[in-house]
Amino acid sequence: MKNQNTKDKVFQMFTWTLTNFPSYVCQKEYLKTFTVDGYTWGIRIIRAATEKLYLSIILDSVSGWPPGCGKFANLKFILINQLNPTRNIIKGISHTTFNPRNDHSRAIYASADGFIVNDICIVELHISVYKSDHEKQGESLRNIDNKLVQNTEENFSTKKMISNSPGEVVDFRGIGKVEKDFIPLLEEVCSRYPSLIDSKKKNSKKFTEWAFTALGRVLYFLNIKKVRDMDDDACNHLQTLWEELEICGFDLSWLKPHVQSALDMKTCVEKVFNVKRWEENVITLENDVAVLEKEIKNLTTKMIEAKVNLEITRRDLVQAKEGFEECDLDAQLTYMVNHNS
Structure with missing residues (x-):
């Protein structure tokens, strides 16, 4: 079992090894x-x-849960394919509230x-449990002043990422103060989806400010980023902003496809750069x-x-040899005629 707990969620991974798991039909x-x-x-x-x-x-809650209790989880x-891990089969259940009255299943x-x-079969379960709106609201009210727009990844490049440091804040429709840069974006989506405002009328002012700031950060990210910007750091940052926004209790069904599309751009960017690299290699x-x-x-x-x-040169050599008599180049030169009697 592995844990990756954070302030807003509890993540655990369980590995279940099923022994005496027959391969024959049963x-x-x-x-x-x-x-x-x-x-x-x-x-x-x-x-x-x-x-x-x-x-x-099948995942279900067992006895011992308080009445009316529910947990929001992914x-x-x-x-696990024990011979070839690349052939593992993965099934997921996303953004679902679990409670003692219901169970949830997936077929594989x-x-x-x-x-x-x-006779061994191995199954892994990854579960992320998020704090409820009530739990999150209580904690947010205690920490809103100094953690409203905190940088969740300190090593992000300021040139690539949206700064989470507070900018100039102004009033938004009389329900709270948010960063000035977010106002035009929030006005546009709230005019199109009035339920965003209505859903926060019963919340405290601090929580409402926190919620619309979280929404503004996601909208601002999508508004200023280009496809080429969606590298690992940008995708991780957007994922963090989205997870923070999800716990605010908005109906985000209209926004989710755009966020998912932006997250998927990492693969597109990688393919584009790969193609360009191969084109450069070809050139x-x-x-x-x-x-x-x-x-x-x-x-x-x-x-x-x-x-x-x-x-x-060969022809010149042939011509040079015409009428040529061989001579001993090592023969001794003389100066007298030798007379023999």
Whole structure:
């Protein structure tokens, strides 16, 4: 079990190794309980009696929860392929309120090998539990003065990221003060979606200011950023802003697709830069080939000239040998005629 707890959410990862999990056709049920954020949860896995592996994974709350209690959570179920992790099967349940009256399930159909090895099946559960509006409001009221627009990632580049330091604040529709840069954006969306204002009429002024500041930060991010800006840091920052906004209790169904699209731009940006890099590589190689072809052409010309000169020199050599008598270059020169009697 791994924990990654933060101020606003509790994250835990559980790995459940199911032993004596037969590979033959049968129907079995497995049950396990665990504790997250002080509450006991139960996970049931039901294997259907089918030839291929078919699982129903059910998460439900068990006894001991206070009446009327609910927990807002995101879930991810992962069926591990023990032979090839890249073939893991992932199913998720996002932005759902869990309570003792309901359970939530996902079906997993595994048609490939590797999910059952030596009668062992492995399932991971990732669960993020968020504080309720009531819990968050109480905490926000205590800390709003010095943490309203705190930088959540201190190492973000100020050139790339939106600064979270407070700017000039002005009144927004008489419900609270927010940063001046956010006002035009908030006016536009609140005129189109009046429920944004209506949903905060029963909240305190401080909480309302905090909520509309959180909304303004997301809108401002989407308004000033370009596709090319969506690198790892920008995506992580937007994800943080979005998670902070989600706990404010707004109906964000109209905004969620735009945020998701912006987060998905990381992949698009990577592809664009990859294509550009390959295009640059092609241009470089084409230039190299052109240079080599020119060198080959020059060398070919020089080779032809050398062959012509060789033939001319050979003809000159033949002409030079005409009427030529060989002589011993090492013979001794003399100055007298030797007379023998």
